[in-house]
Amino acid sequence: MVKMKYLIIALLIVLVGISATFLFFPSEEKKVKKRFALLSEHVSKGSEENAFMMANKIKGISDLFGESCNFAVSDYSLSGTYTREEISGIALRGRAHFSTLSLKFYDSEVSFPEKDLAQVNLTARLTGKSVYGEQVDETRELICLLKKGEKKWLFSSLEVVEVLRR
Amino acid sequence: MNKKVLGKVRQFFFPPLTKGFFIRIFFIAITAYLFFSYICLPLQIKGNSMEPTYSSRGINFCWRLRYLFSKPKRHDVVVVRFAGSKVMLLKRVVGLEGERIEFRDGKLFVNGSPLEEPYVRRPCNWNLSPRKVDNHCVYVVGDNRNMSIENHYFGQTSMERIMGGPLW
Numbered sequence: 001m002v003k004m005k006y007l008i009i010a011l012l013i014v015l016v017g018i019s020a021t022f023l024f025f026p027s028e029e030k031k032v033k034k035r036f037a038l039l040s041e042h043v044s045k046g047s048e049e050n051a052f053m054m055a056n057k058i059k060g061i062s063d064l065f066g067e068s069c070n071f072a073v074s075d076y077s078l079s080g081t082y083t084r085e086e087i088s089g090i091a092l093r094g095r096a097h098f099s100t101l102s103l104k105f106y107d108s109e110v111s112f113p114e115k116d117l118a119q120v121n122l123t124a125r126l127t128g129k130s131v132y133g134e135q136v137d138e139t140r141e142l143i144c145l146l147k148k149g150e151k152k153w154l155f156s157s158l159e160v161v162e163v164l165r166r
Numbered sequence: 167m168n169k170k171v172l173g174k175v176r177q178f179f180f181p182p183l184t185k186g187f188f189i190r191i192f193f194i195a196i197t198a199y200l201f202f203s204y205i206c207l208p209l210q211i212k213g214n215s216m217e218p219t220y221s222s223r224g225i226n227f228c229w230r231l232r233y234l235f236s237k238p239k240r241h242d243v244v245v246v247r248f249a250g251s252k253v254m255l256l257k258r259v260v261g262l263e264g265e266r267i268e269f270r271d272g273k274l275f276v277n278g279s280p281l282e283e284p285y286v287r288r289p290c291n292w293n294l295s296p297r298k299v300d301n302h303c304v305y306v307v308g309d310n311r312n313m314s315i316e317n318h319y320f321g322q323t324s325m326e327r328i329m330g331g332p333l334w
Binding site: 106122123141163166 | 246247251306319320321323327
């Protein structure tokens with residue numbers, strides 16, 4: 001009976017240890033996915049957003065990117081390499097067009113083709129309402145590259161997959 | 167209705183909860199899951215780019231075995247994987263690999279010859295310079311051309327993105 005008690009306690013300790021390991025030392029894949037969760041949070045906009053919240057979110061967006069990031073988003077004429085400051089400006093102007101905005105990511109597949117480089121294929125859905133009252137609902141497939149720098153995964157490339165080419 | 171028939175009806179709708187019943191339910195659930203996840207995918211149509219052939223908010227299924235042993239043919243309606251595994255486009259194949267596609271005053275030309283398209287019922291004024299369809303690609307367009315060319319999503323797509331065809 002005593003042995004059984006010790007066995008249960010030992011099992012519980014092992015379980016707590018495993019849970020703590022997953023919680024406090026997340027895998028690289030989880031860290032990469034967390035960056036997308038943060039991007040989604042910072043891009044999204046509620047109707048009650050004030051100037052202070054907006055400034056915080058723009059700062060949050062720029063912190064997710066490396067010194068420069070390559071964009072290939074032909075639908076919005078956003079192609080080329082942009083610095084962090086330029087990305088902040090684009091985010092600021094882009095968000096100003098909307099009264100509400102939501103960005104969500106689905107079906108993400110993370111791979112690590114090189115050391116300190118992550119490639120993520122995923123679906124992005126942008127929904128919201130423009131300041132003119134138009135409803136927006138756009139879905140695209142993305143290929144993103146993130147590089148590990150300053151102990152963080154930072155976006156270095158963002159490309160919208162061209163499914164139909166005229 | 168006599169008692170025997172009533173008994174059979176009751177047994178059909180409220181079968182006894184035996185081991186055999188649960189095994190049957192388990193296999194039916196597994197089969198239905200595999201069938202509707204990998205072979206016959208349910209679709210809800212959003213948008214009017216395929217009108218009048220397919221209306222917005224219509225329900226259909228993507229039959230994934232349609233192009234298992236053959237390639238899409240001209241005039242086939244195909245389901246194109248657009249993003250992830252859930253967002254798809256319903257379009258019609260108008261050009262095959264190596265062909266030259268062009269729109270002149272709303273009329274579609276393939277290799278310089280006009281293409282008969284009975285499914286296009288609404289007027290169209292599109293103009294698009296000639297372009298060649300790459301290898302392993304097909305050129306797809308919606309049936310509803312009664313909108314500006316900028317607002318219609320069409321073009322060539324890789325054969326790998328063709329998921330199948332609509333069931334009806």
